[in-house]
Structures are given as structure tokens and as C-alpha cells.
Amino acid sequence: MASMRDIKRRKGSIQSTQQITKAMKLVSTVKLQRAKQNAEKSGNYFHCMYDTVSSILKRTKNLDHKYLKSGEAGKKAVIVITSNRGLAGGYNSNVVKLITRGELAEEDLAVYAIGKKGKEALQRQYEIKADYSDVIEEPAYVDAMAICKEVLAAFSKGEISEIYLAYTGFKNTVVHVPTLLKLLPVEINGEEAPEGSGENAQDGRAPMNFEPEDEEALNLLIPKYITSLIYGGMIEAVASENGARMQAMDSATSNAEEMIDHLTLMYNRARQGSITQELTEIIAGANAIS
């Protein structure tokens, strides 16, 4: 049986761990609230963006546009959104698994990493093209624009043939879905809406005109569309990260609680044992003298 001192030391260390996990839980709860608000506020924009782009694409079915067909050769690019910090349960590894266990072949994949954890997990196996890890601390729309610009430039040059976005979708505080979304070539269907499908009530309306003409409009709109998806992905990922961390820290705290209870019991038993032993020794000693 472990000595009293050992048990006490162990208990102390678990207690301080518990304090840390408790504090982290509180912090991520607050951050989650904020991230959730952000996600809700920007939701509007993406719905409108999605509706508009899908209505354009519906009207112009047979368009031969560079953003609508995949390049013949070249790598496939994946923008991987993870977090910079760990201790968030399966949050990061779930996103990474999307790629490692996905259908995407290893050799023709180029990773654009947003978030250190994803980058670290993927860099042994895959080629990391660029790293935007600082961005995820506080996602801003301009950051998404910069990333989008770089990816599209590579696409236009023919270096990459398809672009995917791997992120964690935020359904609600406890449900987060790792998602792999195809950005380019653009494929619009009901399931591709970033969050729930936008209602396309375009049918009853008068036909839409475009200024400039369809093709040019697409040239200008699709980068905006991609940017908004990347931005939306980042916003949702941040919300999911904090949600995941909150859950992980919550269960860590209650696990620590359990262990402390167990150790307290052991400690008391050990204390009782040592008292009994001392007593027997004293009595035996007294008996020997008399």
C-alpha cells in the first residue's frame, strides 16, 4: 500500500490540475459565447451569398468557365482549419482524420494550413504549401481574402486542380461536425450550403439581370464566394474549438473530482492503518516491559 505521503502528494497534484482545467473551461465558455455570436451574425451574409451564387449558376447551366471545371493536372489543395492550441478533445484530430482517411491521395495533395495543430499533424505526410496559423486567433475577413487570393492564383496558374476546405462545422454547443467541403470547381447542390441550406425562392421572381454579363460577373463573384466560405469556415471552427475545449475540460474536471474522491478514501484508510499499527506497537511494547 502506498504511503500516506505519496497519496497526499498525488492528491495535491491532481487538485492543481483540476484547478487548471476548471479555469480553462470557464475561459472557453466565455470565448464560446462570443464566437457563437460571431457565427450567428455572419450567418446572414453567407446565406445571401450562397443564394445569389446558386441562382446565377442555375441560370447559366452551360457556362464554360474556368472556375466551374477542374484543371486537368495539378495537385489538389486542401485548406485545413484547426486550432493553435491543444487540449480540445478530439477537435483537431477529427479534422486531420478527414484528410488522412479520406479519398484524397497522398502524393497529389497540397495543404494550406490554418492552425498549428493541423499543420503539425499533417506535415510529416503531406506537403504544406502555406501556413496561416496566426489568422485563427482572431479571424478577420481580410485574412480570408488574402488566403483566397493566394489559392485562386495557384488555381489559375494550373498548379492546383481542385480546392477543398476542411473545417469543423458548428451545429450547436455540443455538436460539431468535421466537414470537408469542395470549394472549386464550384458545384452547387442542396447539401453544399455551409450551414443548413439556404432557401432558394427564386422561382417566382422576375428573371435576374447581370451587370456585367454572366461570365464576368462570375469572375468577380466566385472569389467573393470562396472568401466568404473560408471566412465562414474559420468563424465556425473557432466556435467549435471553444465548444470542444469546454466539453473536454468539463469532463477532465469531473474525472479529477472522481480521482480526488478515490485518493481521499485511500489516504484515510492509510492513516487509519498507520494509527492502528502504532497502537499495536505501543501496546506490545508496554506488555513487554511489564
Next chain:
Amino acid sequence: MADNNLFTLRIITPDRVFYEGEASMVEFNTTEGEIGIYKQHVPTTVIISPGILTITEEGGMKEAALHAGFAEILQDEVVILAEIIEWPEEIDAGRAEAAKERAEERIRSKTPETDILRAETALQRALARIHVIK
């Protein structure tokens, strides 16, 4: 409703709803030139280029610097999806002036490497900002 010439105007940015209300006219710059929209406009989608956005409401006019995005115009509703838009009070005058000078300088002393298009849009943006605060 014959005399009601108001339409719903919504301006949405990635982080917030910038404006929502009834307006009688809205003017802004598009890639094809400046346009003014009244109610009953032909449904159109336009791409925005940097400039001044003027909203005419019942009570008066409002101005904002609108830099990028696109707008969906329907007969009784206009939705502007703005990537960047600012009210006059949000603009930093000093920064706008500096940006204007920088852009002008870049256009004046152009070298083959200069990204003229970028410099011009930067100049347009700075000018719109400066105009709106005045």
C-alpha cells in the same frame, strides 16, 4: 400604396448587419459606372467598385464609404453584400489621406513591377473615404 416609393434596403457585411431600413433611393458605384436605384428597378445583380454609397431616406440622406462587394436589386428590395463598408464616423481621416498619397505616389512613379490596378483601387478607396468624411 401608389404614393409609397420606399423600398427595403439591407446592407450586410461578414460581421454584422450594417444597415436595415426603408429608403427611397440608393446610389453607389458599380463596375459599370455609377447607378441610382429607385423602387421598381429591374431585377439586377451588380458588382460594386469603390465609391460613395448614398442612402436617401424619408428623414434625409446618409453616406457611407463602400469599397467592395455586390448588390442584388429586386423590385421592392435591395440587398447589398458589402465586404468592406464604413460610416463616416468610423473612418480614420489621417490614414485615408496617407493612403491616398501613397497610391498617387505609386501611380506617378510607376515601374514595370507596379501593380497599377491595385494602386488605382487603393486610390479610389482613399478618395471615397475622404469624400465621405467631408
